[in-house]
Amino acid sequence: MTTFTRRRFIALGATGAGALTLAACSVSTGTPGTAGSEAPREQKDSYRVAYIARAQADSFAAWLANEMQAEAANYPKLKLEVFDGQADDEVENKLIENAVANRFDAVIIQANNGEAQKPYIQQVVDANIVTITTNPRVEGINGANSIDANPYDQGAVVAKAALEQVPQDASVVVLKGPAGNFHSTQRREAWEKEFFAQRPDVKIVAEDIANWNKDEALTLMEDWSLANAKIDAIVSMNDNMASGALEAVKSKSAFRDILAYGVDGTPEATLLVQSGTMTATSLQNAQELAKLNMKAVNDLLTGVVTEVNDNIGNPLITEKNADEYVELYRKAGLIKS
Amino acid sequence: MPARLKTFDAGRYSIFIILVVVFAAASLLSENFLNPDNLFNVVRQVAVITILAYGAMTLIIGGMIDLSAGAVMAFAGVASVMLYKSSGSLLLAVLMGVAVGVACNLVNAFLVATLRTPAFIVTLGMMLMARGAVLELTQGQNVLQLGDFILIGQGNLNGWLPIPVLILVVVTAFIWYLMNQTRYGRAVYAVGGNEEAARAAGIAVERVKYKAFLVNGVLVGLAGVIFMARVNAGLPNAGIGYELQAITAPIIGGTSFSGGVGGVFGTLAGALIVGILGNIMNLIGIGSYVQQIVMGLIIVVAVAYDVFSKRGKAKTTILKNPAKGEGTTPPAAGQGAEPAVGAGRRA
Numbered sequence: 136m137t138t139f140t141r142r143r144f145i146a147l148g149a150t151g152a153g154a155l156t157l158a159a160c161s162v163s164t165g166t167p168g169t170a171g172s173e174a175p176r177e178q179k180d181s182y183r184v185a186y187i188a189r190a191q192a193d194s195f196a197a198w199l200a201n202e203m204q205a206e207a208a209n210y211p212k213l214k215l216e217v218f219d220g221q222a223d224d225e226v227e228n229k230l231i232e233n234a235v236a237n238r239f240d241a242v243i244i245q246a247n248n249g250e251a252q253k254p255y256i257q258q259v260v261d262a263n264i265v266t267i268t269t270n271p272r273v274e275g276i277n278g279a280n281s282i283d284a285n286p287y288d289q290g291a292v293v294a295k296a297a298l299e300q301v302p303q304d305a306s307v308v309v310l311k312g313p314a315g316n317f318h319s320t321q322r323r324e325a326w327e328k329e330f331f332a333q334r335p336d337v338k339i340v341a342e343d344i345a346n347w348n349k350d351e352a353l354t355l356m357e358d359w360s361l362a363n364a365k366i367d368a369i370v371s372m373n374d375n376m377a378s379g380a381l382e383a384v385k386s387k388s389a390f391r392d393i394l395a396y397g398v399d400g401t402p403e404a405t406l407l408v409q410s411g412t413m414t415a416t417s418l419q420n421a422q423e424l425a426k427l428n429m430k431a432v433n434d435l436l437t438g439v440v441t442e443v444n445d446n447i448g449n450p451l452i453t454e455k456n457a458d459e460y461v462e463l464y465r466k467a468g469l470i471k472s
Numbered sequence: 473m474p475a476r477l478k479t480f481d482a483g484r485y486s487i488f489i490i491l492v493v494v495f496a497a498a499s500l501l502s503e504n505f506l507n508p509d510n511l512f513n514v515v516r517q518v519a520v521i522t523i524l525a526y527g528a529m530t531l532i533i534g535g536m537i538d539l540s541a542g543a544v545m546a547f548a549g550v551a552s553v554m555l556y557k558s559s560g561s562l563l564l565a566v567l568m569g570v571a572v573g574v575a576c577n578l579v580n581a582f583l584v585a586t587l588r589t590p591a592f593i594v595t596l597g598m599m600l601m602a603r604g605a606v607l608e609l610t611q612g613q614n615v616l617q618l619g620d621f622i623l624i625g626q627g628n629l630n631g632w633l634p635i636p637v638l639i640l641v642v643v644t645a646f647i648w649y650l651m652n653q654t655r656y657g658r659a660v661y662a663v664g665g666n667e668e669a670a671r672a673a674g675i676a677v678e679r680v681k682y683k684a685f686l687v688n689g690v691l692v693g694l695a696g697v698i699f700m701a702r703v704n705a706g707l708p709n710a711g712i713g714y715e716l717q718a719i720t721a722p723i724i725g726g727t728s729f730s731g732g733v734g735g736v737f738g739t740l741a742g743a744l745i746v747g748i749l750g751n752i753m754n755l756i757g758i759g760s761y762v763q764q765i766v767m768g769l770i771i772v773v774a775v776a777y778d779v780f781s782k783r784g785k786a787k788t789t790i791l792k793n794p795a796k797g798e799g800t801t802p803p804a805a806g807q808g809a810e811p812a813v814g815a816g817r818r819a
Contacts, residue, residue: 192603192709197612314761344760350703350710354517358754361510362502382704386626403616403705469613 176265182240182436184215187230189245189270190222193347194375195399195421196245198469199270202425203243210433224251231255234264241265241432249273249317265435267443269428270419271317280435280443282427284419286318289398289449290325290372292417296451297330297368297396300414301337305367308359309342310352310376319347322372322398330370340366345376352379360384368394374404374416381412400452402464409457416452418460422467423447487725490774491741491748498752505752512634518747519636520545520702522740523695524718526647527688529739532722533651534684535664535731536584536591540576540598541692541718542711547606548572549696553706554609556621565621566697573693574686576602581685585678599715606708615706625701636698643691648736650687660684665732721746724774745774 184207188200200217207215218234220227227247234242235258242259246252246268253273259266260278272281301307309326312319331337341359345351352371360366360383371377377397384390397404400418407413424447431443452460464470498505505511524541531538552569556562576598583594627635651657659680662670671677700706725742727734749770753763 191607191612192712194612194614194709197607201611341754341757342759343754348709349705349707350699353703354750355754357513357517358510358751361504361507361513362755362757378705379703382626401614403614406616470616 176263176436176438178437179212179240181212181214182432184213184241184243184432185218185230185234185237185239186215186243187218187220187227187234187245189220189227189247191219193222194401195419196270199245199421199424202421202467203428206422206425206429210429212437213429213433220245220247222247224248227252228255231259235259235262238262239264241267241436243267243269243428243432244273245270246273248315265432267428267431267435270424272444280431282424282431282443282445282447284424284447284449286321286398287325288446289318289417289419290322291329292449292451293396293398293415294326294329296415296453297370297394298333300394301330301334301368303336305337306340306363306365307337307368307370308356308363308366308380309339310345310355310369310371310380311343312345312347312372312376314344319372326370345379347373347375349375349379349382352376353383356380356383360387360390364389366390366393368414369396371395371397373397374399374401374413377413377416378403378407381407385412400450400460402461402469405452405457405460405464406470408452408454409461411454414453417449418452419449420447422463486777487738487741487745487774490777491745494745494748494770498748501752502755504755510751510755512637514744514747514751515637515640516634516702517751518743519640520695520699521714521717521721521746522640522743523643523691523698524714525721525739525743526643526736527691527695528715528718529722529725529727529734529736530647530651530660530684530687531591532719532727532729533664533731533734534660534681535667536681536684537595537719538577538580538685538688538692539592539595539715540580540602541688542714543599543602543606544573544576544689544692545696545699545714546708546710547576547602547609547696548693549700549710550606550610550615550706550708552693552697553615553618553621553700556618557615560619562621562624566624566694569697570690570693573691573696574689577685577689577692578682581682584685585681610706610708612708614708618701618704618706622701622704625698626704636702639694639698643694644736644740647687651736656680656683661732663731717746720771724771745770 186200186203189196191197191200204215204217207213218230220230224247228251231242231244231252232255242264244252244256244267246256249271253276256266256268256273256276256279260276266276266279267282268276268279269282270284271286272283273279309323311323331339340363343355345355352375356369356379369377369380371380374397377395381395384393394414395412396414397416398419400416400420404413404416408416427445427447431445434440435443461470524545528538528541548569551572552565555568556565559565580591580594580598583589584591624635629635629638651660659670659675662673662675663677663680667677699710703710721743722734722739723729723742724745725735725738725740727739746767749767750763753766758766
């Protein structure tokens with residue numbers, strides 16, 4: 136049996152008092168001492184803007200970061216600093232916290248995972264810092280602004296084009312991005328509603344995740360093309376995976392006429408569409424995203440506007456107009472020859 | 473029972489038995505599996521990882537590890553692609569890839585062997601440096617339009633033998649010879665088994681470590697060249713996670729993390745088991761979520777069986793009387809160069 140000594144009684148009492156004190160306090164998240172105010176934004180000669188990129192190892196994210204820097208040079212008042220989230224929620228969240236602690240005037244966030252970053256983005260808003268989420272937009276944050284390409288529309292524009300092109304009773308394979316990725320799931324949903332629901336004759340013979348990667352898609356397609364003698368089309372949620380799948384079958388005569396659809400309009404995909412190897416893709420234009428982001432951040436900081444939620448277009452790239460986009464990439468230095 | 477069958481050492485060959493079982497099961501699960509195109513497909517798919525795995529195996533046997541293999545592979549491959557695009561010379565491009573792999577690994581070797589810094593930390597640092605270097609070199613963009621460079625990864629010799637498979641066969645023969653038929657190979661086992669005993673036996677431990685990183689560098693550089701040629705692009709984000717896959721194959725194949733034990737054919741078997749499992753699951757349409765579960769389960773079961781069967785053998789040999797020639801007490805790994813080799817090596 137436990138004996139209540141005086142020392143144990145004091146210890147229990149102190150613990151209870153501590154627990155009551157903690158319970159009486161309100162607990163909040165965020166960087167201490169950075170609570171924002173509703174005061175009008177102070178006008179300055181220059182503004183420090185943090186751009187927290189998803190991952191510099193992601194070719195689209197790297198292109199967007201480069202375009203952000205190039206576009207920022209057109210705004211003399213803006214001093215843009217780029218940070219690399221390394222495709223890691225923990226790193227990205229720390230960078231957001233650091234941006235708040237370092238009192239940037241504005242923070243542009245390219246979330247790695249919207250749900251994981253949401254509380255941290257809320258901290259930026261609460262600290263009265265101009266906040267923009269971009270590529271993708273993070274929904275449900277009061278006071279945050281956004282510039283994005285709508286991933287559903289990106290998938291839909293290609294899916295609608297495929298409606299007429301994919302032959303009757305076709306067999307197709309589907310390549311998806313990382314599990315739970317907002318852009319991947321939205322693009323896949325667009326394909327489901329705009330294509331597969333309209334074309335019940337089309338059969339999906341294989342579908343899997345290739346994590347946006349060309350090499351993973353290549354391996355999957357090497358195996359699928361052996362297991363399925365007839366594949367009429369590759370439906371991919373991005374261009375990297377579509378080009379990897381095409382690489383697997385390019386020397387196989389049975390797949391000479393295979394159709395391939397992607398999204399993003401990367402330089403490689405644009406060249407493949409131009410040469411007739413790939414059928415279509417929709418452009419996610421980093422230049423346009425960067426222009427809208429820099430304009431938005433400048434207008435928000437200087438008080439021209441108080442809220443921005445905008446989308447860029449999703450032009451369809453086919454063999455007919457591919458030259459125009461190849462030229463765009465040549466000018467941007469992303470296609471060399 | 474014939475004497476040869478009676479003395480058959482099942483534990484020693486357990487990984488090969490598992491490979492045969494996996495192969496047989498795969499051939500029953502899909503009629504496409506035994507298609508020659510598919511068998512070449514499997515070997516082509518595992519070529520890059522197996523070449524990386526031989527490098528990892530050499531280091532692990534020598535008591536070291538390389539966590540930078542994936543990033544250095546990307547750096548070497550992209551550097552090779554860029555040189556090819558500017559020079560048009562395949563030979564120069566391959567040499568460039570190998571040179572980058574060797575240079576990064578010599579830095580690792582200097583820090584590990586000369587400055588006695590733990591290999592885990594050194595190669596972790598190199599992983600970040602190499603990844604940063606390749607991203608800086610390309611500004612995060614893929615290098616496109618590789619021209620004839622892709623022959624290294626996609627070409628076929630005489631129209632039927634894939635070049636990556638040919639390279640894998642040559643590399644396998646070379647590493648087998650190096651590890652089994654040379655004094656250097658024996659020294660690697662000795663150093664990994666017991667570094668101090670090896671030093672006392674007169675082995676130049678630092679030199680052995682330098683050479684192990686040198687071998688790893690050549691293999692990582694070569695793997696980078698094949699990888700980029702296979703995907704027809706210089707991908708700066710290539711090889712993420714490959715260092716762990718490269719370590720997995722030798723460990724499945726019986727290489728001991730504590731050093732001094734391992735073998736080329738065990739590593740090849742480990743890589744083939746992983747490759748066949750991935751292939752058969754794609755052929756029969758198993759999704760990637762289930763694939764990960766099955767892959768993890770089979771890796772754990774294979775290694776557990778391997779360890780269990782060896783433990784059983786060790787008990788048996790200790791209990792038998794050496795005087796009757798029925799068995800010997802296993803020598804402690806690393807007690808001098810030769811016993812360590814005899815105790816640990818598996819071909």
